[in-house]
Amino acid sequence: MRSRTDVRVLEHRSNLGYGAALKTGIRYAKYPLIVITDADGTYPNERIPALVSLAATADMVVGARIGTNVSYSPIRRIPKWFMVRFAQWVTKTSIPDLNSGLRVLRKSVTEQFLNILPNSFSFTTTITIAMLTSNYIVHYEPIDYYHRVGRSKIKPIRDTLRFMQLILRSGVYFAPMRVFFPVAGVFFVGFLITLFQDLFDRHDLTERTLILFVAWTQLCMFALLADMIDKRIDRL
Numbered sequence: 001m002r003s004r005t006d007v008r009v010l011e012h013r014s015n016l017g018y019g020a021a022l023k024t025g026i027r028y029a030k031y032p033l034i035v036i037t038d039a040d041g042t043y044p045n046e047r048i049p050a051l052v053s054l055a056a057t058a059d060m061v062v063g064a065r066i067g068t069n070v071s072y073s074p075i076r077r078i079p080k081w082f083m084v085r086f087a088q089w090v091t092k093t094s095i096p097d098l099n100s101g102l103r104v105l106r107k108s109v110t111e112q113f114l115n116i117l118p119n120s121f122s123f124t125t126t127i128t129i130a131m132l133t134s135n136y137i138v139h140y141e142p143i144d145y146y147h148r149v150g151r152s153k154i155k156p157i158r159d160t161l162r163f164m165q166l167i168l169r170s171g172v173y174f175a176p177m178r179v180f181f182p183v184a185g186v187f188f189v190g191f192l193i194t195l196f197q198d199l200f201d202r203h204d205l206t207e208r209t210l211i212l213f214v215a216w217t218q219l220c221m222f223a224l225l226a227d228m229i230d231k232r233i234d235r236l
Contacts, residue, residue, distance in 0.1 A: 019123030023114055026107060034105045036124075041149035042071075043102040051141060055104045058139040060131050063102035065145040083167060087125070090171035090178050091132040096140045099124040109136055116173065122166040129167065133174035172226070180223035187216040 010024055026034055033055055037043050043063065054061045084098050101124060113130045117123055131138050171179045191212035198209050 017119035018121045019117055020119035022123055023117060023119070026105070026110055026114065029107055032107055034107050034110065036101065036103055036105065038101040042146050044144050044146075045102070047102075047141075047143055048104075051102070051104045054139055054141060055106065057137070059106045059109045059136040060127070060138045061104040062097055062100050062128070062138060062140050063143040064097035064140040065100055065143060066096050066140075067142045067144040069144040069146070071145060071147050083125075083164060086164070086171075087129055087167050090167065090175050091129055092178070093132045095128065095132070096142075098128055100143075102143065118166060120162065120166075122162060126166055126170050129170040130174060133170075176226035177223055180219055180226065184216055184219035184223060187212055187219060191216055 051061045087098055088095050117126050194209040198205050
């Protein structure tokens with residue numbers, strides 16, 4: 001087998017995770033564009049040159065698994081549907097593919113988020129939300145998706161819960177108003193209901209009404225404070 005002199009292989013002494021491997025590669029990369037893909041035969045890597053050319057007008061190009069030949073487990077479609085809908089709510093953007101493993105990243109942009117990107121499989125989910133909520137240009141290019149070679153290390157239930165946790169955390173970090181205000185709205189509705197009951201039924205101001213009012217006020221103030229902190233961070 002002929003040795004390659006134009007390829008540098010970086011290796012962690014212990015398994016730190018999918019995201020950790022990507023972050024190490026990004027830190028050591030010396031070119032402005034970075035391509036990530038999986039080695040399980042699922043992605044059409046022959047499309048990489050076309051994706052790179054599209055990066056001329058985008059900060060991230062995602063190979064969206066919505067092509068004509070897509071092999072995807074029906075079991076994984078159900079939790080993915082809910083995750084995508086929640087991510088779209090947070091980002092206020094349509095997301096054809098939330099966690100595709102084939103994408104082109106602009107290094108100067110990606111480096112801004114390395115400290116908050118997870119070491120797990122949720123790397124791609126988080127970088128998608130980070131890019132969209134920070135107003136970077138993300139282009140989705142339809143690609144095919146084939147049967148994998150080998151056995152997947154993803155555990156559907158455990159990793160779906162982790163993905164949801166990561167999306168929620170990313171939402172709190174990048175779009176706190178979108179996360180906290182709906183929750184505050186629930187407390188406010190509860191406050192109005194109990195206040196109405198206190199005024200017209202009990203004829204007394206109860207502790208439940210006061211607790212709901214204080215909780216609503218605190219959530220609103222916390223959301224405004226988090227949004228102010230977010231706006232003071234220069235990511236653009």
